[in-house]
Amino acid sequence: MRYLFSVILCLWPLWTMAQDWEDRQVFQGTDASRTLRILSSTDTSFFEPIIASFLAKTPELSVEYLVIGTAEIDQRFRQAPDRYDVVISSAMDLQLKLANDGFARRLGGVAHPDWAQWRESLFAFTSEPAAIVVNRAAFEGQALPRTRQELIQALRARPDVFRGRLGTYDVRDSGLGYLFATQDARASETYWRLMEVMGSLGTRLYCCSGDMIDDLSDGTIAVAYNVLGSYASARQQTDGRIAVILPSDFPTTMMRTGFVSSQAQHPQDAARFVRHLISLQSDPVSKDSLPLPPLSTDSAGQSAIALEPALLTYLDGLKRQTFIKEWVSAIVQP
Amino acid sequence: MTEGVQVSGSLRTRLAITLTGGAAVLAVLLFIVVRNYAAQIAQQGQDSILSASVTSILDAAVIRDGVVEIDFPYASFSMLSTPMDDRIFYAIYQDDTLLSGYGDLPRTSGTATRAYQGSPVRLVTASRVLIGANVRTRISVTVAQTQDALSGTLSRISRNVALFGAGFFALATLLSIWATATTIEPLKRLTTSVTRRGPQDLSPVAKPVPLEMVPLVASLNSLMARLGQSLKQSEDFIAEAAHRVRTPLATVRSYAEATLQRVDREENRQALRSMIRAIDESSRAAGQLLDHAMITFRADHLERDDLDLVDLLRELVLRLTPVAEMKDIDLHLQADGPVIINGDPILLQNALRNLIDNALKYAPGESVITIRVDAQPRVQVEIRDQGPGFPPDEIDGLTGRFSRGRNAAGTIGSGLGLTIAQDVAAAHGGTLALSNLPEGGACVTFSL
Ligand SMILES: Nc1ncnc2c1ncn2[C@@H]1O[C@H](COP(=O)(O)OP(=O)(O)OP(=O)(O)O)[C@@H](O)[C@H]1O
Numbered sequence: 088m089r090y091l092f093s094v095i096l097c098l099w100p101l102w103t104m105a106q107d108w109e110d111r112q113v114f115q116g117t118d119a120s121r122t123l124r125i126l127s128s129t130d131t132s133f134f135e136p137i138i139a140s141f142l143a144k145t146p147e148l149s150v151e152y153l154v155i156g157t158a159e160i161d162q163r164f165r166q167a168p169d170r171y172d173v174v175i176s177s178a179m180d181l182q183l184k185l186a187n188d189g190f191a192r193r194l195g196g197v198a199h200p201d202w203a204q205w206r207e208s209l210f211a212f213t214s215e216p217a218a219i220v221v222n223r224a225a226f227e228g229q230a231l232p233r234t235r236q237e238l239i240q241a242l243r244a245r246p247d248v249f250r251g252r253l254g255t256y257d258v259r260d261s262g263l264g265y266l267f268a269t270q271d272a273r274a275s276e277t278y279w280r281l282m283e284v285m286g287s288l289g290t291r292l293y294c295c296s297g298d299m300i301d302d303l304s305d306g307t308i309a310v311a312y313n314v315l316g317s318y319a320s321a322r323q324q325t326d327g328r329i330a331v332i333l334p335s336d337f338p339t340t341m342m343r344t345g346f347v348s349s350q351a352q353h354p355q356d357a358a359r360f361v362r363h364l365i366s367l368q369s370d371p372v373s374k375d376s377l378p379l380p381p382l383s384t385d386s387a388g389q390s391a392i393a394l395e396p397a398l399l400t401y402l403d404g405l406k407r408q409t410f411i412k413e414w415v416s417a418i419v420q421p
Numbered sequence: 422m423t424e425g426v427q428v429s430g431s432l433r434t435r436l437a438i439t440l441t442g443g444a445a446v447l448a449v450l451l452f453i454v455v456r457n458y459a460a461q462i463a464q465q466g467q468d469s470i471l472s473a474s475v476t477s478i479l480d481a482a483v484i485r486d487g488v489v490e491i492d493f494p495y496a497s498f499s500m501l502s503t504p505m506d507d508r509i510f511y512a513i514y515q516d517d518t519l520l521s522g523y524g525d526l527p528r529t530s531g532t533a534t535r536a537y538q539g540s541p542v543r544l545v546t547a548s549r550v551l552i553g554a555n556v557r558t559r560i561s562v563t564v565a566q567t568q569d570a571l572s573g574t575l576s577r578i579s580r581n582v583a584l585f586g587a588g589f590f591a592l593a594t595l596l597s598i599w600a601t602a603t604t605i606e607p608l609k610r611l612t613t614s615v616t617r618r619g620p621q622d623l624s625p626v627a628k629p630v631p632l633e634m635v636p637l638v639a640s641l642n643s644l645m646a647r648l649g650q651s652l653k654q655s656e657d658f659i660a661e662a663a664h665r666v667r668t669p670l671a672t673v674r675s676y677a678e679a680t681l682q683r684v685d686r687e688e689n690r691q692a693l694r695s696m697i698r699a700i701d702e703s704s705r706a707a708g709q710l711l712d713h714a715m716i717t718f719r720a721d722h723l724e725r726d727d728l729d730l731v732d733l734l735r736e737l738v739l740r741l742t743p744v745a746e747m748k749d750i751d752l753h754l755q756a757d758g759p760v761i762i763n764g765d766p767i768l769l770q771n772a773l774r775n776l777i778d779n780a781l782k783y784a785p786g787e788s789v790i791t792i793r794v795d796a797q798p799r800v801q802v803e804i805r806d807q808g809p810g811f812p813p814d815e816i817d818g819l820t821g822r823f824s825r826g827r828n829a830a831g832t833i834g835s836g837l838g839l840t841i842a843q844d845v846a847a848a849h850g851g852t853l854a855l856s857n858l859p860e861g862g863a864c865v866t867f868s869l
């Protein structure tokens with residue numbers, strides 16, 4: 088690599104110290120004079136090559152990459168929208184609400200398909216299906232389920248194998264989990280039946296896909312439902328113990344989105360970063376060299392959750408209350 | 422042609438301004454009306470979708486165990502998607518407490534447009550009373566949407582309507598130019614037909630004219646008729662007068678001549694000669710006047726005939742030979758062959774007689790008068806004599822009525838000969854040109 092980036096471990100003003108991040112790294116440009124602050128829910132490793140190629144083009148910038156959960160992003164950003172230049176999150180609903188509430192800056196002239204952007208301010212750059220991930224050992228001699236219906240049958244057929252060995256997002260904590268759950272519920276009643284079955288067998292609830300995959304690998308759990316396909320596939324390549332299943336009855340595909348804060352300190356640089364990100368992710372050439380899944384070009388976003396104000400529906404307090412109540416009563420059974 | 426006429430504006434301009442001005446006003450009116458109408462319809466469209474959204478939320482409201490639950494459908498908001506990605510806001514109130522949504526959204530009733538978060542939003546509010554086991558509560562829902570798509574639609578409509586209006590205006594202008602031209606056309610045609618007329622042509626306008634021009638043309642016709650009438654009357658009068666004068670004069674002259682034979686005293690003879698001369702003078706004048714009046718009258722309606730000009734001149738020469746011989750003048754007619762023309766023989770004869778008569782009168786004795794007839798390049802008769810020629814300073818005015826040259830002092834004449842010749846030439850569409858020959862002598866060119 089032609090440039091050097093390093094983690095700076097020095098004292099920052101109190102407010103940054105006061106906040107705890109899942110991860111926080113500074114990528115130093117070779118000739119840095121300004122620092123772009125990116126608030127993100129995506130693990131640093133996925134973004135490293137993107138930031139690296141960006142800094143190669145713009146050595147006068149440094150990038151401070153801050154990682155935290157989606158719900159936290161929403162809270163922290165709403166409190167201080169001027170502290171962050173770019174916000175990247177997998178929770179489309181929260182992102183859309185931020186853009187709807189005027190927190191996103193409009194970027195003119197970005198050539199991006201209509202379905203992958205909203206108001207020229209919120210831009211999608213990945214297509215990532217929710218997946219069923221299983222521990223292969225638990226399905227030894229059995230066919231892997233291909234649909235939710237088949238999963239329900241498999242669970243019912245061998246309840247002893249699966250009791251206490253199921254996992255899914257805790258939708259109360261995880262923004263992405265809530266998004267997947269609500270979209271599933273919207274698509275089909277099968278979701279509720281699956282939740283009931285999973286609830287009856289005892290299900291562990293997780294905050295993040297990573298933890299779920301870890302537990303799958305070592306056999307703590309046998310089936311995880313609604314795991315982020317991109318993370319699981321990445322693990323599958325190095326770990327033969329797990330299998331990733333994209334349910335063929337109906338896909339739930341999330342798009343990671345990013346926007347420039349309306350009160351960004353460096354709006355031009357932030358816009359450049361977002362443009363760079365979009366062009367990398369839409370470029371079929373860079374498909375294999377980047378760890379993040381690209382924005383699917385074939386389906387024209389048909390199967391993906393639509394970027395539209397309807398995403399606000401399940402963020403509504405009353406709706407959320409009702410949904411969570413129902414969800415809890417289905418999955419957390421005594 | 423137009424001098425002496427007072428001009429007050431132009432019919433064409435007035436008509437054009439009225440028409441194009443009217444078109445402009447119509448175009449602007451069209452723009453305003455269509456735009457407003459479109460704005461209204463577009464706004465109605467947005468309002469009805471917002472109302473549908475509000476209704477679908479209200480419909481989902483239920484009281485369960487005394488608590489309000491509103492499990493509104495996904496469609497409540499997805500129906501609000503627009504191509505311009507308009508932002509949406511909503512607020513749900515139970516009586517006066519916010520249940521969920523945007524608490525700072527302005528509370529309105531019915532439909533309204535307000536500014537919210539820096540941009541104009543359209544708000545639709547409706548409410549519904551829920552009755553539970555022992556509660557009675559009012560749920561009111563407001564859904565609001567920015568107006569980007571609406572204003573996009575409106576500006577597109579405005580642009581189209583503006584283009585349409587401009588096109589309409591351009592077309593109307595072209596049409597008004599055309600209409601003005603066609604309206605003015607008959608007037609122009611009348612003008613040219615009146616302008617093109619010969620000075621003697623007082624016949625009524627015969628071509629059909631538009632209804633509106635009938636009074637004008639009718640009074641023009643009647644004016645010309647009266648003018649023609651009075652002209653003819655005065656011509657008749659002159660002819661009659663000349664005739665009446667000539668006959669008694671001839672009688673008086675014959676008496677005077679007879680008396681001259683009998684009178685011996687020189688002074689009496691002198692007086693008688695002066696008397697005869699005066700009589701000749703008067704009779705010549707009367708004759709010429711008569712001819713002139715006849716020519717003026719006939720110029721309007723020539724009695725044309727095919728005739729040989731050479732033939733006509735030969736006859737004339739024959740008739741004038743006696744007079745020429747008295748002065749020992751040789752009349753010489755030159756022609757290469759017959760020259761056939763279409764003309765009024767009486768008038769032509771009269772004109773040419775006057776010209777030859779002049780040559781005889783003003784050229785000295787024992788000279789030659791050459792009369793040359795040419796058919797090419799145009800038909801013309803040239804009469805040359807060997808006299809003193811026209812006085813150069815007077816040559817331009819000699820064709821005028823009663824105009825005589827300095828050299829004519831001793832000769833009898835009225836000054837109408839050249840006038841007659843010129844009028845005849847003009848009546849046939851020709852000209853009369855006077856010049857002096859370099860070797861001396863006058864040259865009159867009568868061309869047709
Ligand atoms: N051939 C000529 N040579 C010289 N002068 C001429 C000749 N013909 C005409 N003129 C001049 O032009 C004048 C006008 O001629 P015009 O024939 O009109 O009148 P007029 O001969 O005097 O009278 P009348 O009416 O009796 O012919 C004459 O008075 C004369 O001065």
Ligand SMILES: [Mg+2]
Nearest residue numbers: 779834838839
């Ligand atoms: Mg004469």
